[in-house]
Amino acid sequence: MDISQILFYALSALALGSAIMVVISRNPVHSVLWLIITFFAISGHYILMNAQFLGIVNLIVYAGAIMVLFLFVIMLMNLNAETEPQKNKWLKLAGVVAGGCLLLVMVAALKQAEVKGQVAMLGTGDIGLIKNLGQALFTDYVVPFEISSVLFLSAMVGAVVIGKK
Amino acid sequence: MHSALLAIDLFLVIEKLVLIIAIVSISLVIAMYETYAERKVAAFIQDRKGPNRAGPFGILQPLADGLKLFMKEEIIPNTSNRLLFILGPCLAMMAAMMTSAVIPWGGTLNVFGRPVTLQIADINIGILYVFGVVxxxxxxxMIGGWASNNKFSLMAALRGASQVISYELPMGLSLIALLMLTGSLKMSEIVAQQMDGWWNIIYQPLxxxxxxxxxFAECNRTPFDLPEAENELNFGYHQEYSSMKLGFYLFAEYINMFISSVVMATLFFGGxxxxxFNDAAHADWGNWLVALQGAVLxxxxCFFIFLFxxxxxxxxxxxxxxxxNLGWKGLIPLSLFNMVVTAAFVLWKSNGYKF
Structure with missing residues (x-):
């Protein structure tokens, strides 16, 4: 066990633990805060794999902007633990069954996949560095990149149109 | 396991630790004297004397203010969310302090034959790190305002959050234009380029x-201090806070001011x-040159702080x-225009100034 492995296990435990807390917290604001911690742990994983750019962009976009908007909406809706309506017991059971099925499918799919025997490249590899990532995006994957940016632009225009109404 | 842990360069750890402690304490002291400077500048502009009782010219005033804040009663409202109420000022303070990690504060010192770079971490995404922390x-x-369980605090927190998010966009776009010129996100690289050539302010005034x-907007300073507009919101997002927790919120604003001044000086004014003065020609001055560089920074x-x-x-x-309106309809189109013009020039230059 060297130091990057210790960090890997610590970050994984943090990510999984806080992800579970997102689901089981009674207060929606606490759920959002746990989700932010999850994003931090995932960014830590990116940095362990030497993908600094992806790590920091994950923080800026998800933890810095999207989760702020989430918090914004939830704080304005004033959802407290006391006022939250209790869900039907059968609904909860159905949720557990559906989640279990999803888990089963994912385990089966991962079992077939080839990643099983591979170990993540910790501290090596440089595809996540900004220079290589930019070159890959703007040469090999330029068409999907442009298509997705057109998609974002149309989403933006749509949001403005809806906001104007 | 032991061999891997021991393989870490012990001197590097000590060096970085000393550097972190020094930079954190310097920023705290500067933030402390910013409160004094603010009152003196206000007094000067309004033709008053300002604080002049504690010590000569009132220079002990920040200590007296700090002592007063520490001595005050700490009140946590009954209906507040206790944990988040305490977490709020901690987060504000932490985020304010973290940015200083990627700033190059000077050249390379020579300490007993060992080169020590005056920068905590020279990561290759320097600017993005600053942006992420901001x-x-x-x-x-937001957390402090919501946990206070007071509608004025909540409204102020929402104002603050929407203001910061709105002004992050033009800030990022103006930085993109700068990055097109430098071609690097490393703070040390950007400063090195400016040491050889012109400062970036010449190329990027807009x-x-x-x-x-x-x-100004990100630091919640006037004219954008809407989250603490007293006449509309009583006191703003820190209305329920007292004692040193209030002090942390106020202090974080001053640290933010200091750090954003440092970032502006580094990115646009040559760091x-x-x-x-040709720094490279006076390398024989050794550590004195580094000290001079730090003093110039x-x-x-200080000029930017005065500007604030x-x-x-x-x-x-x-x-x-x-x-x-200013953020979305004024600054964003302006920064997009700046970005397009800069990109056109960069393209023109790489074509050898031919069409």
Whole structure:
């Protein structure tokens, strides 16, 4: 066990633990805060794999902007633990069954996949560095990149149109 | 396991630790004296004397203020969310302090034959790191405002959050234009380029202006201090806070001011570059040159801090719709224009100034 492995296990435990807390917290604001911690742990994983750019962009976009908007909406809706309506017991059971099925499918799919025997490249590899990532995006994957940016632009225009109404 | 842990360079750890402690304490001391400077500048602009009782010229005033804040009773409202109420000021303070990690504060010192770079971490995404930490700063305001369980605090927190998010966009766009010129996100690389050539302010005057306005908004300073508009919101997002927790919120604002001044000086005004002076030709000065560079950076920073205060005591506060109009309809188109013009010039230059 060297130091990057210790960090890997610590970050994984943090990510999984806080992800579970997102689901089981009674207060929606606490759920959002746990989700932010999850994003931090995932960014830590990116940095362990030497993908600094992806790590920091994950923080800026998800933890810095999207989760702020989430918090914004939830704080304005004033959802407290006391006022939250209790869900039907059968609904909860159905949720557990559906989640279990999803888990089963994912385990089966991962079992077939080839990643099983591979170990993540910790501290090596440089595809996540900004220079290589930019070159890959703007040469090999330029068409999907442009298509997705057109998609974002149309989403933006749509949001403005809806906001104007 | 032991061999891997012991393989870490012990001197590197000590060096970085000393550097972190030094930079954190310097920023705290500067933030402390910013409160004094703010009152003195306000007094100067309003033709008053300002604090002059504690010590000669009142220079012990920040200590007296700090002591007063520590001695006050600490009140946590009954209906508040206790944990988040305490977390709020901690987050504000932490986010304010974290940015200083990627700033190059000077050249390379020579300590007993060992080169020591005056930068905590020279990561190759320096600017993005600053940007990420700035976007974390909003959680301090939001969590504190919500946990107070007071509608004025909540409204102020929402104002603060929407303001910070809105002004992050033009800030990022103005930085993109700068990055097209430098071609690197490393802070040390950007400073090195400016030491050899012109400062970036020559190439990017409009970009600097947009960045400056956005920095005012991100620090919640007048004319953009809507989250603490007393006449509309009583006291703002820290209304329920007292004692040192209030002090942390106020203090974080001053640290933010210091750090954004440092970032502006580094990105646009040559960082620790000494103007009208060839640093490379005086390498034989050794550590004295590094000290000179650090002092020059501090002078530039002091000017920006003065600018922050000057604007605060000159320009009245915006109305909220004016703030949003300025951000979304004024600064974003302006920074997009700046970006396109810069990109066209970069392309033209790489073509050898031919069409």
């Amino acid at each position: 976007s974390m700063g909003v959680y301090g305001i 970009g600097f202006f947009i960045f400056l306005v956005c920095a 620790y570059d000494v103007p009208f 501090l002078i530039k920073v 205060m000057w604007v605060r005591w000159t320009i009245p506060r915006f109305r909220y719709d004016q703030l949003m």
